[in-house]
Amino acid sequence: MPTNNRRTGYFWVLVILGLLFAGCATVTVTNTSKEYSARVSLVMPDGDGGQVRLVKSGQSIYGASVSGGTFTVTVLPNEQYLAWLNDTSLKIATALGGSALGEVLTGQGLSPGQVAALQLALELIRSEIKDIETTGTSYTGTLTENSEADCTLVWEDPLTAWDIYCSITVNPPSEFEF
Amino acid sequence: MQITIEGWMIFLVCLLGLAFLGFVVSVGRRLLRPRRPVQPIPAASTPETGAVSTVSAPPEEMPAKSVTPAPAPPAKKGRGCLATCLIILVLGVVALCLLGAAGYYLYTTGAINQRQILNAIGQGTGEINLVNASDDTLEVSLTHLDTESGEPESVGSFTLEPEDINGFTSIQPGRYQLQITYLSGASGSGVCTMRIVSGDYYQLVAINGGVVIANKRQPAQTGEDLVMATSPLCQQ
Numbered sequence: 329m330p331t332n333n334r335r336t337g338y339f340w341v342l343v344i345l346g347l348l349f350a351g352c353a354t355v356t357v358t359n360t361s362k363e364y365s366a367r368v369s370l371v372m373p374d375g376d377g378g379q380v381r382l383v384k385s386g387q388s389i390y391g392a393s394v395s396g397g398t399f400t401v402t403v404l405p406n407e408q409y410l411a412w413l414n415d416t417s418l419k420i421a422t423a424l425g426g427s428a429l430g431e432v433l434t435g436q437g438l439s440p441g442q443v444a445a446l447q448l449a450l451e452l453i454r455s456e457i458k459d460i461e462t463t464g465t466s467y468t469g470t471l472t473e474n475s476e477a478d479c480t481l482v483w484e485d486p487l488t489a490w491d492i493y494c495s496i497t498v499n500p501p502s503e504f505e506f
Numbered sequence: 507m508q509i510t511i512e513g514w515m516i517f518l519v520c521l522l523g524l525a526f527l528g529f530v531v532s533v534g535r536r537l538l539r540p541r542r543p544v545q546p547i548p549a550a551s552t553p554e555t556g557a558v559s560t561v562s563a564p565p566e567e568m569p570a571k572s573v574t575p576a577p578a579p580p581a582k583k584g585r586g587c588l589a590t591c592l593i594i595l596v597l598g599v600v601a602l603c604l605l606g607a608a609g610y611y612l613y614t615t616g617a618i619n620q621r622q623i624l625n626a627i628g629q630g631t632g633e634i635n636l637v638n639a640s641d642d643t644l645e646v647s648l649t650h651l652d653t654e655s656g657e658p659e660s661v662g663s664f665t666l667e668p669e670d671i672n673g674f675t676s677i678q679p680g681r682y683q684l685q686i687t688y689l690s691g692a693s694g695s696g697v698c699t700m701r702i703v704s705g706d707y708y709q710l711v712a713i714n715g716g717v718v719i720a721n722k723r724q725p726a727q728t729g730e731d732l733v734m735a736t737s738p739l740c741q742q
Contacts, residue, residue: 374621375675376707377635382670394676397619413669417639417713424718424729432693433716435729435736443726450709450720450732453637457671 353396353471355494358388361483366490367404368481369461373397373471376454380404383481396472401479402461403490409460416456419449467492474499519606526598621676625705632706634684635673638666640712642688648674651681651699658683665689666712677702681742686710686717686734698740710734 353373359366362385371378372393378400381389393399423446424433438446469477479494612618624630638644647663661682666672684698694716700708703723710719717734720726730736 372675373619374631375633375635375673377633377671377673377675377709379673380671382667395620397621410669413637413639416637416711420639420711420713420718421715424716424733433713433718433733433735435718435731435733438729440727443729443732446718446729446732447720447726450711450718451722453709453711454635454707 353393353399353473354476355391355393355399355401355471355479356388356476357383357390357401357479357481359383359385359481361385361481364483366481366483367406367409369400369402369404369457369464371400373399380409380457393471396470396475398468398470399477400461400466400468401492401494402464402466403481403492404460404464408463409457412456412460416449416453420446465490465492467494469494469496471496472498519602519609523599523602523606526602527595628704630704631675632677632679632702632704632708633673633675634677634700634708634710635671636666636686636710636712636717637671638668638712640688640692640694640714641668642690642692642694642712642714643667644712645685645687645689646672647685648677649683649685650678651683653680677706679703684740686712688712696735696740698734698737699742700739701742708739 355370355372357368357370359368365382365384367380368383368389369378369380370389370391372391374393374395374397379389379391383389391399423438423442424435467479471477475496475498477494477496479492482491482493483489484491609618609623613620613623621630634648636644636646644666645663646666648661650659650661653659661677662674664672679702681699681701684700685696686698687695692714694712694714696717698717698719706721706723708719708721710717718732719734719737719739720732721739724739726732726737731738734740
């Protein structure tokens with residue numbers, strides 16, 4: 329019967345997708361420097377945007393992904409990142425009006441050209457951060473499901489700046505997984 | 507037994523190959539199925555004699571040449587069709603193998619990942635990314651609204667310091683409520699009720715005074731569309 333065939337099809341699609349998503353990959357990044365904070369970008373396999381955080385000495389950040397794949401840890405050049413952030417903020421505030429004074433954004437009175445420019449600026453944020461990432465110290469690794477990466481940031485010296493070391497451990501699957 | 511993602515990809519490619527093979531064989535068998543012989547059509551009875559003449563029984567006075575049965579071409583046609591089917595089959599399998607090998611290579615080299623593959627076939631997830639360009643610490647939470655149980659379910663939450671970026675990934679398609687709170691109580695806090703579809707990427711930036719939002723799938727037409735408080739992206 330067509331209905332039964334369709335149901336069976338859905339069932340197998342769900343089973344396959346469920347098996348594909350059965351695992352979880354994690355990354356922990358720890359700043360081992362006793363003096364310096366690091367501006368860290370962490371992009372997990374299941375996302376484009378990732379996170380950018382200021383990791384203070386001795387602190388860690390954590391990322392999790394429902395699928396395996398490539399992850400990237402980057403120590404961003406802080407001044408360059410902050411300059412970009414300031415420019416982006418100013419661009420939006422100038423276009424949308426008066427937020428520097430603490431006013432509520434309204435977005436009123438923008439020309440179609442200004443709207444399009446602002447829309448494009450927002451869409452380009454991810455690629456602009458990627459550009460900044462290319463100038464920093466970076467580590468790219470591959471995770472499988474049920475694996476975890478433990479990364480440490482080591483401040484070597486002003487010339488070599490930061491080094492990133494990662495060790496990847498594959499955990500045994502739980503008894504409930506295929 | 508641990509099955510890696512590479513193993514599943516090979517398994518899926520094999521499944522696709524088998525499905526294609528089955529399709530080609532099915533089509534080939536249909537094409538090769540012998541056609542039913544043409545049944546003689548009874549002619550209308552002549553009112554004078556009541557006799558019935560058929561095509562297979564020509565009258566005596568017909569010349570012998572016209573009675574000679576025509577050579578049967580179906581066998582030759584069937585062999586031609588079989589060859590065509592085999593060629594299509596071989597080409598299909600080769601194309602699938604090449605496709606699978608290329609996909610496997612791109613996957614193992616990191617050029618594509620599982621998320622991109624699923625997004626490409628419309629079975630992917632969505633993503634929300636928030637840049638905190640304000641002077642305030644933000645509290646961000648995401649709630650799934652159209653759950654199977656009918657009750658809203660929390661997806662997750664995080665605190666975002668000034669100058670930091672974070673977000674939510676692997677969001678299943680559906681209706682969600684994103685709440686952003688400026689912890690100092692400054693103006694700008696708000697709620698966004700958004701609809702996530704496969705491959706969606708919402709980019710938000712919080713500045714002093716409010717949050718702006720953009721999605722490539724639904725570009726802003728006016729300035730109000732870009733502000734979270736008034737954007738149609740947040741009223742779905």
